[in-house]
Amino acid sequence: MKIGVIGGGAVGLLFSTYLSLNHKVVLLTRTNTQATVINEKGIVLSNSHKDMKYVVTAYSDFDKLEKQDLIIIAVKQYDLASLLKHLLTLPTNTPLLFIQNGIGHIKLLETLPHETIFIGTVEHGVKKIGANHIHHTGIGITNVALFRGRKESLIDFPDSVSEAFPFCFYQNYRKILLDKLIANSVINPLTAIFKVKNGSLIENPHYYKVFESLHAELSSVFPEIDTKQSLEKIIHICHSTKENRSSMLSDMIAGRKTEIDAIVGAVLEHAEKKGMVLPITATIFEMIKGMEREYGFEDI
Known part of the structure; x- marks a missing residue:
């Protein structure tokens, strides 16, 4: 397949490397500088065993994405609004796959004219080290489900990707x-506030009390969630990624705006519509927003 990837962050680079093994990948970056580096030096992916170089074609011009069999949008949710005018120029018969955190981007997807849209979530651990260098800190799964359109457009896709980069398709x-959303709303802000790696949330009994209370409150907003199963899954994530820094902690350390609005903010907005009050969640949200302001990287 001819696959376009929009976004030169950690996740966009990760998808570009693994998909380039069996597909023709074009990566769209924000800057021409990053595109030039990738075209000249490739993308370097490090894991616990070795460094590997992948040859990927990169551009910073949206016109290069016109003729693709699939386009993956791998930017953070807060960048989607600024991309909208460009997304509207893409052919409506080209399937799109959005892999953002949170649920706020659903409103934007509803406004797009494209016939087939998929939604995905990424469970891999990945850290961006440089413009063309990432560290794959944990192998996970990319979960995909159809938002609208024809799922047949990707029917053979899972069989054509690397075993180290599996895709799993769901109905819902x-x-x-x-x-x-629940996993991110627990792990991301707590690790950012406590300044700890993921494993500390379940290893430190005091942190775990906050972890458990926050999870219970968040889960109450969505009755379709199996609370016990959800808690067990998030504990498993913390255990299997215990040496990893969450993306929100990494953003804080690097002085970048976090995804607190897209993640915890989305839960609070949903709860407000249902007339629910979430004191723990609201406190966590204000703490992260306060830290963003204190450190000078809040959008004002």
């Missing part, structure tokens, strides 16, 4: 989004 996109 809302379920995979909520599973990831």
